[in-house]
Amino acid sequence: MPGSELAPVNCPDHGSHPLRTAEEVFDRITINMPGAAPAAVNSEWAALDDRLRRGRQHPDTTTADLDQLIADLRRLDDRLTHSPDLGSQT
DSSP states (O other): OTTGGGSBTTOTTOOOOHHHHHHHHHHHHHHHOOTTOOHHHHHHHHHHHHHHHHHHHOTTOBHHHHHHHHHHHHHHHHHHHHOHHHHTTO
């Protein structure tokens, strides 16, 4: 369907659930965050939290917006999972 990447995510007819995916990745990050994470990581996490909150609250959020959020969340999750420096700070 042309333009489907711009479909509002809160539309009841929208087939996929990128918001749910974003929430699941965010929850995993939150659970796995090191207790003494560097300020930059905490700041990035807070910014992603804000973007996720906006995605939940704004009916004009698009799947493209959430796809980008999911990609950013996965990058942070990957860094937290594979960074020996961050893991040693727990």
